[in-house]
Amino acid sequence: MFGIDAEKLFVLLIIGALVLGPDKLPEYAAKFGHLVREVRRMAAGAQEQLRDELGPDFDDIDWKKLDPRQYDPRRILRDAILDSPAGPHPGTTADKPAATEVSSPPRNPLPGQAPFDSEAT
Template sequence: MFGNIGWGELVILLVAALVILGPDRLPGAITWVTKSIRQVKEYANGASQQLKDELGTDFEDLRKPLADLNQLRGMTPRAVITKHLLDGDDSIFTGNFDTKKQNEGGPTVQKPSMEKKPSMEKKPSDTALPSGQTPPIDSDAT
């Protein structure tokens, strides 16, 4: 339920609760919060069980589209590319290229080179015009 809250946030919440409530009321507040969370979980489990009992086999028919929607929720552009174009192999994004395929005689994937290639562009000193001369204008490009 609190999967996004880390230890640092919990410590900050406890310190804030200690300052706001004081050491006398803090234990009672913690027990009230834990009981409330437990009760909400029981209500949610009871509601889903009641739906299962009332709908029977139709509950599974309702559950499948919801599961598909939940799967779409996690789809990012990277996940779509990995799933559909790269057959689930995300080594191109992580840089961990599979050497097992090389040993099996499968297709090899080479790691992209990080070397700088010489630039084909002219340096500013090569393109400088003598003073008083106008640059050429390409009418097709403008």
Template sequence: MFGLGLDQVLVLLVVGFFVLGPERLPHAAASLARAVRRLQRYCADAEARLGTEFGPGLEELRRPLREAADVHATVVSGLPSPARPGSTVLVGRASHDPEAT
């Protein structure tokens, strides 16, 4: 759900416990769960409506978006990660910046 790992969910629960307190935390969690279910239902309904409205043309609309997402993933995977040992992160202005001098 939302790309959160178990450790992140636990941190959110602990923070929620301290912010909301033990009395209001269950109610807040239930409200959040209802909102997420409602959002999922809304998205599924919107996708179904688009499918019926556009029919086969919807795939033609999705294809460029999918290709752009693939290009983005390829570019991002080729970038060095600051967390990766031995990678260099450039900080500061570019050398071709006329205001850098």
């Protein structure tokens, strides 16, 4: 919860009890409880409104499956390479393309003109 572990939360509660004192502590605890209930009510209302606006088509979606924190690019690439029928198989060398000769780009005949690429559209 907000990067606070149990020990730090306990220390904060003790400091809060000492600062507020026994007179105002029950009042602030009741206000905090009311605030938590109100936030939960608002979250449930927003969730219900979203469900109503999206319709019944989105009720069966597994939202945890779409969580971007679960994506591992290495796993996705590995699965895509190993599952594709045309992809290279590990350990084979027959699928490697043959080396092709690379030609040098044409030289610019006049130094004042911009280079011209005949293959560009």
